[in-house]
Amino acid sequence: MTTLRTPGPTVGVVGGGQLGRMLAEAAAPLGVEVIVLDPTPDCPAAPVAREQIVAEFDDEAAIRDLATRADVLTFEIELADQQVLDRVSEETGTPVHPDPATLETIHDKLVQKRELEAAGVPVPPFRTVEDADDVRAAIDDYGAPVMLKARTGGYDGRGNVPVESKADAEAALESVAGPAMVESFVDFEREVSVIAVKGDDEIATFPIGENVHEDEILRETIVPARSNEAVTERAHAVARDVLEVMDGRGVYGIEFFEAPDGEVLLNEIAPRPHNSGHWTIEGAQTSQFEQHVRAVLGWPLGSTALRSPTVMTNLLGDVEEERPAQLSDLDEILETPGANLHWYGKRAARPLRKMGHVTVTGRDDEGVDELLERAVSLRESVTFE
């Protein structure tokens, strides 16, 4: 049975960006303390966390220090070094969740897709790429365009290059530095995602969200997704299959393409709370951040039930070049019933940088189209310019 003392258990988080910040925000009411490790002094999570260790993500001595002060380690960035985490965990006896092996599996998109395919998870047709011939062969087999992807290091669409024709193969490959893979381009109805949580001996999934991307960056998440029931059920079932492959406890963001025939094809996995799950803070009985805290501590998971239809919209830097962060004209957001502002505390606004988000919850009788319109209008009412 779970017991709480003061000071409560401490979670050490590698990474102190907005995810670390929202983890700390969710941990506070539970009496759970958070220490973050991040190279940027006074990182976004710093004002909310108990403490920040200022160090690089792979600084083994600093991570050892974090581990000795924490009851469990977790990470909010895929950049965390799996081998360092493994070694520190073994030396200090402090567990790491999710398991660093999961990080390694996910880190290389080719390895990830192979493991998932082997586990029966539907994925778009894919193959490894050694040279431009492989890209051209993929176009022959899958038809143009195809999606060329860096196997490692990409997120927010970085490292993903659509290849429209065989003639573009060489140039595309050059633009992707390092090992690559190629995937069939899915002509999807919509993009959806499932936030799934692996607890000590349980798995929970949140209602599926529909994601609107532009330039491969998430703009809005709409919950519930406007998919039919069969698609919804299928997405939940596949998300559970994905979690069977992953080792260790925690929250995973699982992105799918919903194909015209209703099948869901796995797109990306993040072994951490995910931007497409930010809606859960107001929209679900338990937020993805609280679930992650519970999961890594081995506490029982909370209810993932929807509280009300919800739309989340990202506040991206609408600036031409870097400048000090300054969001103007907040009044409409602050005054709109059901709108909640989340500010990440970043010092500088950069073009399309995630600076915060706004969640709009509705009454049960409000359709998500209405909420989406309200959210977009609120997003457009503010500016970093």
Added chain:
Amino acid sequence: MTTLRTPGPTVGVVGGGQLGRMLAEAAAPLGVEVIVLDPTPDCPAAPVAREQIVAEFDDEAAIRDLATRADVLTFEIELADQQVLDRVSEETGTPVHPDPATLETIHDKLVQKRELEAAGVPVPPFRTVEDADDVRAAIDDYGAPVMLKARTGGYDGRGNVPVESKADAEAALESVAGPAMVESFVDFEREVSVIAVKGDDEIATFPIGENVHEDEILRETIVPARSNEAVTERAHAVARDVLEVMDGRGVYGIEFFEAPDGEVLLNEIAPRPHNSGHWTIEGAQTSQFEQHVRAVLGWPLGSTALRSPTVMTNLLGDVEEERPAQLSDLDEILETPGANLHWYGKRAARPLRKMGHVTVTGRDDEGVDELLERAVSLRESVTFE
């Protein structure tokens, strides 16, 4: 129009108990930073706030230090010294909200009742007490029992002594140290409260809550209260009248007796977020803590609409004597859909000390009786023993 930068505005809070902690929790997503001043090292608010200044509540130099680092000062305790706050505010130019004059008005219950009565707010019959004769005269006029109250310093029922008969007058007066007043004992249907917010040029009131007290300590708040519509409307109207009397922005907790004839009689006022408003964190569109942050900064207030029927239950120290805080058997709370745990981070449990609370939200079709039963059962499932 409101603008947000990083670092955001800073609120300096005199007092770092659970109210300061929940203020800091509510401020974080808004990008607002909180510095607390409290004499207890590592006070409940410390792990969540940006910083704690360790100093007595009336330490003028420390409060000046707080004021120079903050954009606005506020307080979470009535013990704050009105004259010190006034002087520091004048010297530093940092405003204090609510206005320290309000603190003084509320501080003395006799002054408070007189001012409110003069403003047309219904209050139980009351009079000042110089000696036991005055108490006996009150019994003659109002009938027994009467409520003898210390004019200053009482909270959670401390300093309130029911006097059952004239023979008890001397002893009761002795047990109340210092100046006293006496009130007619209201034979109420129920106790209700309104959390009201005074903004820059607006007043907002939350749905009224029904409060269950035992030994004059709040046990549960039930929202919406089981009062009829006329009572509800009357309570809101009187709450607005009360706020007209108060100077300065912020949240006020206003407690009423609901008389059998449907009139509401003012019982107590707190010039700060109030225990009977903790339900707003999950139950309302905007929490009382976020409203207080908005109000003291002069930001627009948020919606006070109910999100769903809600019951809050306090986790009080069920111990015989002081011992280290340790809450056992949390699993049922963690596993119950719609139940949310709030832990205050106090080091020691003491008999009936407020250690945390649990909020239970329901679906629209669930009656508050059902939620109340669930909340009480959850409260009884845990122990500090």
